[in-house]
Every structure is written in C-alpha cells, then in structure tokens.
Amino acid sequence: MTRMEEPGAKIMVVDDEPQILRVLRRALESHGFEVSTAPDAATALDMMKVIPVQLLITDLRMPDMSGIELCRSVRRNSKIPILVLSVKGDEAVKIEALDAGADDYVTKPFGIGELLARVRALWRRSTLAGSNSDAVLEIGDFKVEPQIRRVSVLGREVHLTPKEYDLLLFLLRNHSRVLTHRAILEVIWGKESIAQSEYLRVFVAQLRKKIEPNPRTPRYVITEAWVGYRFNPGI
Numbered sequence: 001m002t003r004m005e006e007p008g009a010k011i012m013v014v015d016d017e018p019q020i021l022r023v024l025r026r027a028l029e030s031h032g033f034e035v036s037t038a039p040d041a042a043t044a045l046d047m048m049k050v051i052p053v054q055l056l057i058t059d060l061r062m063p064d065m066s067g068i069e070l071c072r073s074v075r076r077n078s079k080i081p082i083l084v085l086s087v088k089g090d091e092a093v094k095i096e097a098l099d100a101g102a103d104d105y106v107t108k109p110f111g112i113g114e115l116l117a118r119v120r121a122l123w124r125r126s127t128l129a130g131s132n133s134d135a136v137l138e139i140g141d142f143k144v145e146p147q148i149r150r151v152s153v154l155g156r157e158v159h160l161t162p163k164e165y166d167l168l169l170f171l172l173r174n175h176s177r178v179l180t181h182r183a184i185l186e187v188i189w190g191k192e193s194i195a196q197s198e199y200l201r202v203f204v205a206q207l208r209k210k211i212e213p214n215p216r217t218p219r220y221v222i223t224e225a226w227v228g229y230r231f232n233p234g235i
Contacts (some may be wrong), residue, residue, distance in 0.1 A: 009121070010034045014044040014058040015085065024057065027112045028119075041065035045073055051068065055119060059085045061092055068093070068100045075101035081122035081221065085110070091226040095180050098227070103177045121176035124235065140233030141220075142172055153211050163188065164207050171221065171231035180228040204229065 011033050013024045020036045028035045038044035038053055041058070042065055048056075056074060060067035067084055074082065084102045086094050094105050103122050106115050137144040144154040149165055151158045160168060164186050169178070169208050189199055208215040222230045 010036065010053050010057045011057060012036050012038065012044060012048060012051070012053040014038045014056070014067070015063070016040055016059065016062045019061070021118070024115075027116075031116060040091065041070035041073075044070060054080060055123060056082045057085065057119075059118070060084065060090070060097055061087065068097050068197055070155060071100040071102050075200070081125070083115075093180075097183060097216060098180045099177055105178060110165055122225055125174065125176045137172060139172060140235035142233050144169060144172060157204060159208050162205060164210070167203055167207055168211070172233060175231045175233045178224050178230050179230060184228065199203060205227055
C-alpha cells in the first residue's frame with residue numbers, strides 16, 4: 001500500500017457532472033483514498049479552506065469558474081498536485097491549464113486504471129519536492145549529484161553539456177508531471193526564449209541520444225503531442 005493509499009489520505013474531485021463525481025468517488029474510495037467532491041470551483045475553494053486536501057482532481061470546462069481559474073487560485077498558496085480532466089483534442093486548453101499550475105491531465109473518456117496511475121505518480125513526485133537542492137537525487141534509473149554535476153543512468157556515468165544537465169535535472173525534479181514547451185524554455189533558457197521551440201527539440205534529441213537505450217523509442221523523455229514532455233525516470 002502506497003502512502004497515498006493510507007487511511008486519511010485526501011483527494012478533492014471537482015466536476016459539474018454528478019455522474020462523474022459518483023464514479024470517481026466510488027473508484028478512489030475502493031482503493032483506500034478519502035474523497036471529497038465539489039460540483040463547481042467556487043465550492044471547492046470554500047471547502048479547501050477547512051479540509052486538508054492532499055491532491056486535487058478537477059474538470060477544466062465548468063460554468064462560472066473554469067478549472068484553469070481554479071488551478072490559478074490554488075497555486076497562489078498551495079503546491080498540492082493538481083490533475084485536470086480534459087476533453088479529447090482540447091490541446092490549447094490543456095496547455096493553458098498546465099501553464100496555470102496543473103501538474104498532469106487525463107483525457108475524457110479515461111480508464112480508472114490510468115487515472116489511479118497518474119495519481120500515484122504525482123504523489124511520489126510531490127513527496128520529493130521539498131528535498132535539498134544540493135542533495136543527491138536517486139530516482140528510478142537515475143542518480144544525480146548536483147554538487148559535482150555528475151549523472152548516472154543504471155550505474156553508467158553520462159557526460160552532459162551544461163544545458164543538457166540543466167534540462168535533465170529540471171525534468172527529473174518534475175518527473176511524472178507534464179511540462180509544457182513554454183515552461184521548460186522559460187526555466188532553462190529564460191523568458192526571452194519561450195517562442196524558440198527549436199531550442200528544446202534540439203536539446204531533447206541530444207539528451208535522448210545520451211540517456212535512452214533507444215532514442216527512436218524513448219523510455220524516459222516522453223513526448224506529449226502538441227503539449228510538451230513528461231519524464232519517466234523508470235520507477
């Protein structure tokens with residue numbers, strides 16, 4: 001049983017469709033989660049003032065206040081993982097939500113198994129978020145020693161350029177989270193480079209050649225079409 005599935009672990013689910021709330025509550029509670037539900041974003045924000053929520057699941061398209069606005073409001077004073085539910089083909093809205101602070105998304109219709117896997121992955125990442133920036137990171141197949149900027153994959157040392165190292169470290173510290181092109185470019189190259197997506201494509205290709213067993217079928221740096229990248233460290 002994972003930490004997220006221990007008695008008392010709390011998830012807030014926000015959706016204006018009662019049937020989805022019932023299905024998600026039933027499925028999550030059957031896996032040991034404690035679930036609170038809200039029919040809209042405003043109600044969710046009021047409830048979160050008195051309920052200690054550990055992870056938020058929200059629909060994006062809701063009346064009055066959207067899921068994107070909810071993400072922004074939560075991010076003003078909380079770092080809890082946020083998983084958004086989006087409609088298939090709504091890439092622009094997904095990107096806006098991720099830039100507003102969401103950590104990941106699941107596209108409707110979705111399987112409960114996929115949703116549970118995403119919840120567990122986000123929780124594992126969140127438990128590592130407060131670690132010392134100079135501490136050695138050992139996550140999945142990767143070991144990074146920030147003080148000497150050394151990277152090992154499955155015990156094999158990998159030699160990276162400074163920018164490749166910065167990119168890998170950022171991906172690793174945000175593993176399992178979908179990172180938009182804009183977010184990565186801003187962190188690694190600065191705000192003036194957010195329109196230069198070719199920078200990112202080149203460096204991701206270079207990084208894959210050095211860390212992937214087969215760069216043509218990436219295991220670690222996963223492309224999220226039209227959106228960005230997700231890093232799977234092998235856990």
